[in-house]
Amino acid sequence: MGEFRTSDRLAAEELFHACYPRLAGWVRRLVDDDDTAHEIASEAFTRLLARWSSLDNPQSYLYMIATNLIRDHWRKVGRERRALRAVSAAMPAESVYHPSQDVDVRALIQGLPDRLRQPFLLHYYAGFPIKDVAEMLGRPEGTVKADLHHARARLRAVLGEAHG
Amino acid sequence: MDEPRDDIDTWLEERVTPLQPHPGTFEQIRRRARRRKATRAALTAAGVVVVLAGVIAVPRLILNGPVGSSPVASSGTATPVQAASTGPGKLTGTGTPRPTDQSAIPTPTAPPAVPPNFAASSVTFVSTSTGWVIGQAGTPGHCGPPKAYDCTSVAATNDGGSTWHGVPAPVTGAPNGGTGVGQIRSLDGVSAWAFGPQLYATHDGGQHWARIPTHGMRVTGLETVQGIVYAVWATCAGAGADFAAGCTTFSLYSSPAGHDDWSPVPGATGLQASGGAAGSAQLVLTGSTGYLMTPGGQLFSGPVTSPAGWRTVTKAGVAAPLPCAPGSSETGGHPLQAMLASTGSGLALLCAGPASGNQQAKTLYYSADGGRSWSPAGSAPARGVAMSLSGTPTGPLLVATSSGISFSTNAPGASGALAWRTARGATAPGGYSYVGMTTSDQGVAVPADVGQDAVWFTYDGGAHWRESPVR
Numbered sequence: 328m329g330e331f332r333t334s335d336r337l338a339a340e341e342l343f344h345a346c347y348p349r350l351a352g353w354v355r356r357l358v359d360d361d362d363t364a365h366e367i368a369s370e371a372f373t374r375l376l377a378r379w380s381s382l383d384n385p386q387s388y389l390y391m392i393a394t395n396l397i398r399d400h401w402r403k404v405g406r407e408r409r410a411l412r413a414v415s416a417a418m419p420a421e422s423v424y425h426p427s428q429d430v431d432v433r434a435l436i437q438g439l440p441d442r443l444r445q446p447f448l449l450h451y452y453a454g455f456p457i458k459d460v461a462e463m464l465g466r467p468e469g470t471v472k473a474d475l476h477h478a479r480a481r482l483r484a485v486l487g488e489a490h491g
Numbered sequence: 492m493d494e495p496r497d498d499i500d501t502w503l504e505e506r507v508t509p510l511q512p513h514p515g516t517f518e519q520i521r522r523r524a525r526r527r528k529a530t531r532a533a534l535t536a537a538g539v540v541v542v543l544a545g546v547i548a549v550p551r552l553i554l555n556g557p558v559g560s561s562p563v564a565s566s567g568t569a570t571p572v573q574a575a576s577t578g579p580g581k582l583t584g585t586g587t588p589r590p591t592d593q594s595a596i597p598t599p600t601a602p603p604a605v606p607p608n609f610a611a612s613s614v615t616f617v618s619t620s621t622g623w624v625i626g627q628a629g630t631p632g633h634c635g636p637p638k639a640y641d642c643t644s645v646a647a648t649n650d651g652g653s654t655w656h657g658v659p660a661p662v663t664g665a666p667n668g669g670t671g672v673g674q675i676r677s678l679d680g681v682s683a684w685a686f687g688p689q690l691y692a693t694h695d696g697g698q699h700w701a702r703i704p705t706h707g708m709r710v711t712g713l714e715t716v717q718g719i720v721y722a723v724w725a726t727c728a729g730a731g732a733d734f735a736a737g738c739t740t741f742s743l744y745s746s747p748a749g750h751d752d753w754s755p756v757p758g759a760t761g762l763q764a765s766g767g768a769a770g771s772a773q774l775v776l777t778g779s780t781g782y783l784m785t786p787g788g789q790l791f792s793g794p795v796t797s798p799a800g801w802r803t804v805t806k807a808g809v810a811a812p813l814p815c816a817p818g819s820s821e822t823g824g825h826p827l828q829a830m831l832a833s834t835g836s837g838l839a840l841l842c843a844g845p846a847s848g849n850q851q852a853k854t855l856y857y858s859a860d861g862g863r864s865w866s867p868a869g870s871a872p873a874r875g876v877a878m879s880l881s882g883t884p885t886g887p888l889l890v891a892t893s894s895g896i897s898f899s900t901n902a903p904g905a906s907g908a909l910a911w912r913t914a915r916g917a918t919a920p921g922g923y924s925y926v927g928m929t930t931s932d933q934g935v936a937v938p939a940d941v942g943q944d945a946v947w948f949t950y951d952g953g954a955h956w957r958e959s960p961v962r
């Protein structure tokens with residue numbers, strides 16, 4: 328099985344050039360590392376191309392996969408951080424403060440529950456309309472709107488604390 | 492979003508900077524995708540994209556067990572224990588978790604831990620690294636709230652079983668008559684189904700599960716490939732863990748994998764064993780073709796992407812009989828007397844004779860023409876009672892029995908009778924209820940005694956197996 332038809336390959340290549348930079352940039356904001364961002368964006372495209380013929384909305388799939396990979400990366404980093412702390416009790420906890428930012432975006436988004444984080448990332452970060460996000464997540468539009476509202480409320484509260 | 496924009500929007504948008512790919516990235520991605528497609532095709536050809544396991548479901552008594560049944564905390568600080576005691580994320584009637592406490596932002600932590608005492612009953616792998624296992628965890632009777640015996644738990648691995656982490660699970664218990672679930676399949680790590688006898692679906696990687704109404708019928712089998720999912724729905728009378736006992740009428744249903752829209756497959760409803768006796772059915776999907784072994788001992792087959800195109804397999808204009816009929820089922824719903832598997836370019840069928848102690852005749856047949864005709868392929872070792880048959884993309888077969896696992900060193904069809912060897916390291920007491928190969932080299936087995944709290948892996952085609960504790 329395997330090789331793309333020419334038309335599929337051209338379409339895939341077109342999508343790659345149109346979407347990769349934005350997707351990778353989107354990922355970088357969340358993982359704070361260029362190499363990891365490339366790794367995740369490449370993996371998302373690999374999975375997309377591997378299922379190319381059976382997808383109705385490749386871009387949605389791309390971002391859903393990337394969202395899951397980012398989540399996995401956060402989990403892995405969390406595990407490593409905990410392991411490091413376990414072997415080095417004297418090591419100070421990692422600061423969530425980055426000099427270049429008023430608040431660590433990644434830590435805030437990471438702190439959202441999954442059901443709020445997914446629509447938040449897809450809508451606010453990836454730029455998908457609510458209708459598309461609802462379809463991607465299999466939730467009613469009203470639910471997505473409510474989730475986004477809750478997510479914003481939480482972030483607003485934390486921002487308030489950070490600035491206060 | 493309808494609400495007015497505020498500083499959060501500005502804050503989010505100000506740091507968007509595209510990241511250009513390195514030269515050659517697309518070609519590299521394309522090559523990787525091609526390899527994965529080839530692997531998946533081989534994998535589905537063996538009928539093992541999804542890996543199943545039988546349920547041997549005697550609830551275990553465990554001391555001090557926190558819970559498993561409640562959905563494991565999906566993020567943040569809640570441990571499974573906390574999730575159970577406070578009930579966040581419990582499914583409502585529509586299967587949508589209620590939002591958790593909105594007043595506090597959880598501290599980012601590692602992924603949720605696997606609930607303790609995880610008695611794995613079924614496993615599904617979507618690649619060599621990513622798989623999910625379902626089972627019961629905690630202490631039955633103390634798994635709620637809200638209901639005792641809600642102990643179903645799900646764990647996942649992203650490193651081929653080296654480590655496991657908790658995933659939210661359907662809020663239900665072990666198979667018990669018409670309720671509970673004990674088996675799991677996933678198409679791609681995003682859409683997955685927990686079933687047997689009830690049916691639950693997730694389309695967001697397990698974060699939320701919705702119960703699918705089955706109109707009183709019990710789901711005894713389910714497989715998915717190529718963006719579509721098929722399931723066997725049956726009318727059964729079995730009680731307790733034997734939910735698939737006393738099944739008299741079977742129907743094949745299908746749904747697009749991405750959402751829940753189940754409908755019967757034309758021509759595959761109301762299937763019965765001869766004389767209306769209790770029977771079983773088995774579903775096998777390859778990358779292109781699906782097969783249903785009917786309780787009457789025939790094959791119903793068609794293109795996986797077109798449920799309307801399925802037909803009874805015929806030879807010379809009449810239904811082609813299988814060498815043996817599936818007979819009754821074991822606890823998890825799998826047939827005990829006939830086991831079908833896709834292997835290499837054909838189908839393999841194991842016909843199991845009556846068990847005598849720990850001995851049982853196991854006769855193999857092979858079909859290279861989609862089940863129209865069958866040729867004898869020798870016998871598997873008599874030791875142990877057969878529980879599961881698996882093929883591999885390159886042809887060799889594996890049989891899980893009450894005594895362990897046997898593997899053939901050759902493929903059926905070309906070289907006469909199969910030659911068999913006993914696998915090393917497959918030492919679970921009571922043997923294995925399920926064996927399935929993800930690739931020709933890598934496979935997984937589930938112990939018949941789920942109290943092992945582990946699954947077993949092979950990385951050399953079944954010759955050697957290694958235990959992977961689910962914790």
